[in-house]
Amino acid sequence: MSKKILVVDDSRTALMMEREILEKSTKYQCVTASDGQEAVEKAQQERPDLILMDVVMPRMNGFEACKMMRQQPGTREIPIVLVTTRGEEAYMEAGFQSGCNDYITKPVDGAELVALLQSYLGE
Amino acid sequence: MNDLRLGAARKRLAESRDQEDAVEGLREIVGNFLGSEEIGLFRVDRRTATFHLFWSFGIDPEKYDLLRSLGDAGLRRVMRGECHIEHAAHERSGVMARVQAFVPLRCANQTIAVLAILRLLPQKVAFDRHDLELFKLLSDEAAKPLFGASTHSKLATEKPGIRA
Numbered sequence: 001m002s003k004k005i006l007v008v009d010d011s012r013t014a015l016m017m018e019r020e021i022l023e024k025s026t027k028y029q030c031v032t033a034s035d036g037q038e039a040v041e042k043a044q045q046e047r048p049d050l051i052l053m054d055v056v057m058p059r060m061n062g063f064e065a066c067k068m069m070r071q072q073p074g075t076r077e078i079p080i081v082l083v084t085t086r087g088e089e090a091y092m093e094a095g096f097q098s099g100c101n102d103y104i105t106k107p108v109d110g111a112e113l114v115a116l117l118q119s120y121l122g123e
Numbered sequence: 124m125n126d127l128r129l130g131a132a133r134k135r136l137a138e139s140r141d142q143e144d145a146v147e148g149l150r151e152i153v154g155n156f157l158g159s160e161e162i163g164l165f166r167v168d169r170r171t172a173t174f175h176l177f178w179s180f181g182i183d184p185e186k187y188d189l190l191r192s193l194g195d196a197g198l199r200r201v202m203r204g205e206c207h208i209e210h211a212a213h214e215r216s217g218v219m220a221r222v223q224a225f226v227p228l229r230c231a232n233q234t235i236a237v238l239a240i241l242r243l244l245p246q247k248v249a250f251d252r253h254d255l256e257l258f259k260l261l262s263d264e265a266a267k268p269l270f271g272a273s274t275h276s277k278l279a280t281e282k283p284g285i286r287a
Binding site for chain 1: 124127131132134148152155156245246247
């Protein structure tokens, strides 16, 4: 059975791109959410193998969603990779404190993204 | 991978529901694919030969002067339909100086607007050849979803040769 990734971004362009990369370059199954709150709900329902999540989003941002997922038994162990335009050290530190496993900056390099996901999920 | 990026940008622009959504799409494309959150979109008023700020993101529109940034040579290039890019340079402090790009948005063989990308995110050092392909796509395909078919039909009946 293929591994499942929950991709979370309020930008339709980013979702479209990340979904395309996953579909064309990997065998992972992709489900999407467009803000942190929806991500928390979808993570509970779908139990993905990894979550790839933007930080700046409406309703609930990526840091808050990450913290919430880490508090819930069903999602506590799921690897979370945060994706954002903000590459400053303090911002990345805040990401790790929220409980993420990895942190990548936009613009996302497709090959690097696939390599990172494979390091968690295998091919 | 670049084909995927171009495909996603093209699809996003084509699927824009209205002007507001097209502007949001443009912001997403520039932010996610080109690595900038300082953007201005200027319309060309061919009647008065001037530029008007149509929309901006992350800049102070009161303080920004497009024509000064572009310069005469840059202005001529974008009006001819060429991108004008100012390449990266290190400042004395070692910090990378502003990298700017001005992309003409074309309709019926005329530049009807200019997309100004004014600063890159710290993690992005410069534009690369893939970015140039994306500029070309924006130049050819962004004007219609942004400014609508009415601009196209209006321009088709306009006499050529007027320049801002």
